[in-house]
Amino acid sequence: MKRKTRILLAGLASVGGVAAAGMLHNRRPDRRERLHVTVFSEPGYRGRNKRLTWAGNAREVVPLNRIQLPRIGSIRLERLVYRFQPDVRLPNPYFLWHALTERPDRTDPESGIASFIAMHQLAGMFSAGRWEPVRESQARSGVRLWAGRPDRKAAPGEAAAPGAQPWHDVLANTPDLGSWSTRARYLELGYHDESRPRG
Structure with missing residues (x-):
C-alpha cells in the first residue's frame, strides 16, 4: 500500500473515531x-x-x-x-481519487496538489459541536447561599437560630431571595445535593 494511501486512510479512520467518541459523549449522563x-x-x-461562571x-x-x-436581591441561572453535533462535509471525490491514484512527479511543481487539497478537506470534514442550554428539569448545578463560611464551624457570635439551616439552595431563577438577601455571605457554585449540605 502506498504511503499516501495509508495517510489518507488513517485520516479517515481518525475522523471516524473522533465522531464516534463525540456521539458517545452526548449520551453520557454525567456530562x-x-x-x-x-x-x-x-x-x-x-x-x-x-x-459569575x-x-x-x-x-x-x-x-x-x-x-x-451590598446584598443579593435576586439570582438568574443559565x-x-x-x-x-458534527456537521459532516465529505471530501470532493475528484481530489480524493487523484490523491490516492496519482504518482508524484518531482519535476512538476503542481504535483501533489490534489493530495494537499484532499488532506485539507479530510481535516475539515466536520464541525465539532456547540454549547446548548440545559432544561431546568434536567439541570444538576446550582448556587448554595451560606450565612457563614462553608468550610469552617460558626464562631460563637455567628450561631444561627435553633432549627435554621446555615445554607439555602438556589436551583432556579429566583426574583426575590427574601431573608436570604441579607443573610447570605458566601455563594457556592457547583453541583447541588438536595438532601444534605456540601461541606
Whole structure:
C-alpha cells in the first residue's frame, strides 16, 4: 500500500473515531454543565449585577465582598452543556481519487496538489459541536447561599437560630431571595445535593 494511501486512510479512520467518541459523549449522563450565575443587588433582577461562571470542576466558594454587591436581591441561572453535533462535509471525490491514484512527479511543481487539497478537506470534514442550554428539569448545578463560611464551624457570635439551616439552595431563577438577601455571605457554585449540605 502506498504511503499516501495509508495517510489518507488513517485520516479517515481518525475522523471516524473522533465522531464516534463525540456521539458517545452526548449520551453520557454525567456530562459537566457550565453554569452562568447573574447576581442582582435588588429583587426583580434589578440594581447592580455581577456575572459569575462555573466551569463544572470542583466547587467554588465566592465571598459576597468579592462580587462587590451590598446584598443579593435576586439570582438568574443559565446552564449549558457541550453537545457534540458534527456537521459532516465529505471530501470532493475528484481530489480524493487523484490523491490516492496519482504518482508524484518531482519535476512538476503542481504535483501533489490534489493530495494537499484532499488532506485539507479530510481535516475539515466536520464541525465539532456547540454549547446548548440545559432544561431546568434536567439541570444538576446550582448556587448554595451560606450565612457563614462553608468550610469552617460558626464562631460563637455567628450561631444561627435553633432549627435554621446555615445554607439555602438556589436551583432556579429566583426574583426575590427574601431573608436570604441579607443573610447570605458566601455563594457556592457547583453541583447541588438536595438532601444534605456540601461541606
